[in-house]
Amino acid sequence: MQWKPVEQITGCNTQDAISMLTHALIGEEGRTIELVWEGGARTRFHAMWLRDNALDDKTRSVGNGQRLITILDIPAATRIGSALIKGDTLEVTFLPEKKTASFPAAWLRAHTYDREANDGRGWTGSDIQRWTKATMQNAVPRADYAEANRDGNVLRQWLAAVRTYGFAVMDGLPAESGSLCKVADLFGYIRETNYGRWFEVRAEVNPNNLAYTNLGLQAHTDNPYRDPVPTLQILACIENTVEGGESSVVDGFAVAAALQDEDPEGFRLLSSYPARFEYAGSSGVRLQSKRPMIELGPDGELICIRFNNRSLAPTVDVPFADMDAYYRAYRRFAELIEDPAFEVTFKLEAGQSFIVDNTRVMHARKAFSGSGKRWLQGCYADKDGLLSTLAAIEHGFKEAAE
Numbered sequence: 560m561q562w563k564p565v566e567q568i569t570g571c572n573t574q575d576a577i578s579m580l581t582h583a584l585i586g587e588e589g590r591t592i593e594l595v596w597e598g599g600a601r602t603r604f605h606a607m608w609l610r611d612n613a614l615d616d617k618t619r620s621v622g623n624g625q626r627l628i629t630i631l632d633i634p635a636a637t638r639i640g641s642a643l644i645k646g647d648t649l650e651v652t653f654l655p656e657k658k659t660a661s662f663p664a665a666w667l668r669a670h671t672y673d674r675e676a677n678d679g680r681g682w683t684g685s686d687i688q689r690w691t692k693a694t695m696q697n698a699v700p701r702a703d704y705a706e707a708n709r710d711g712n713v714l715r716q717w718l719a720a721v722r723t724y725g726f727a728v729m730d731g732l733p734a735e736s737g738s739l740c741k742v743a744d745l746f747g748y749i750r751e752t753n754y755g756r757w758f759e760v761r762a763e764v765n766p767n768n769l770a771y772t773n774l775g776l777q778a779h780t781d782n783p784y785r786d787p788v789p790t791l792q793i794l795a796c797i798e799n800t801v802e803g804g805e806s807s808v809v810d811g812f813a814v815a816a817a818l819q820d821e822d823p824e825g826f827r828l829l830s831s832y833p834a835r836f837e838y839a840g841s842s843g844v845r846l847q848s849k850r851p852m853i854e855l856g857p858d859g860e861l862i863c864i865r866f867n868n869r870s871l872a873p874t875v876d877v878p879f880a881d882m883d884a885y886y887r888a889y890r891r892f893a894e895l896i897e898d899p900a901f902e903v904t905f906k907l908e909a910g911q912s913f914i915v916d917n918t919r920v921m922h923a924r925k926a927f928s929g930s931g932k933r934w935l936q937g938c939y940a941d942k943d944g945l946l947s948t949l950a951a952i953e954h955g956f957k958e959a960a961e
């Protein structure tokens with residue numbers, strides 16, 4: 560279950576919300592206030608919450624909006640002494656400080672928390688759309704690098720696709736070493752690791768990582784042994800003249816939701832108990848993490864998938880009584896991940912790249928023959944930077960439209 564939009568909760572239209580505050584009723588000896596909106600909808604706030612979120616320049620920095628006070632600066636006995644509706648603003652006087660603060664009605668509407676609790680497990684936000692082969696194979700989001708670099712609208716759509724679907728293809732990169740960094744430069748920064756600023760993905764003799772052989776790779780997320788995991792991965796192709804070697808992606812959120820539908824107990828086991836992941840393949844490196852394969856936030860939001868057979872360490876955090884069922888759930892999760900109905904496949908040609916949200920979308924590689932050459936490079940980057948750049952571009956577009 561997802562949070563309900565404000566208009567569903569209050570029964571008002573967002574359009575006319577600004578001037579529709581009709582009554583402000585102080586309750587619980589000033590510890591709460593109930594606002595009545597035209598049409599009869601009601602939303603409650605706590606005095607402490609309102610005081611902590613006051614918008615005045617003593618509470619919030621005018622320059623950057625950061626809070627200037629701590630919770631300890633607010634008296635524990637804070638209550639509302641009086642409240643007045645003045646046009647489209649609510650004016651509140653807090654006691655014992657005798658401090659008056661104004662809250663725009665639209666701001667109160669946008670920040671309401673008096674709504675039904677979300678007790679669903681495995682929900683995802685409205686920005687996220689799950690996909691399968693049927694919905695995505697012929698609709699792979701893609702953009703040309705030069706266009707994305709030149710045109711903010713093209714970049715916005717491409718970044719929004721990453722936010723919504725967890726992956727996107729980018730065409731038109733120079734087919735040369737290091738050009739994958741240009742993709743990260745569009746929205747943020749490379750995350751360097753012990754594999755370097757970027758790493759090579761091509762056949763090698765005596766490889767210390769299966770990615771460097773010509774065998775197929777099961778769909779996986781990268782580096783689950785890091786905490787935090789790299790949240791974005793970019794893979795760019797410099798040369799690809801082999802037979803096979805296609806790339807594929809699988810929406811881990813869609814697969815997790817399918818598992819939850821089919822086997823809620825299995826979903827509960829994989830999301831409740833930690834798995835352990837580790838990598839110690841190079842000298843001086845011993846990476847370890849203890850996190851579930853399906854990670855939920857405290858409110859049940861599906862926030863991260865970790866799935867990688869190569870780096871899964873012995874599972875020691877599942878009680879003996881649950882281990883059988885845990886392994887059954889792990890097997891079923893793996894079967895669903897392998898189900899072609901979830902897999903979107905494409906072959907990267909020289910100058911093409913793709914980005915995956917490594918907290919959600921798994922990637923795989925088909926086996927390829929020894930003749931010809933397959934040379935890819937990979938790097939990691941951070942999703943918070945991508946989402947920040949996207950939000951800033953969207954904000955700019957919105958302001959320009961107003």
Ligand code: FE2
Pocket residue numbers: 770779780781922
């Ligand atoms: Fe990988």
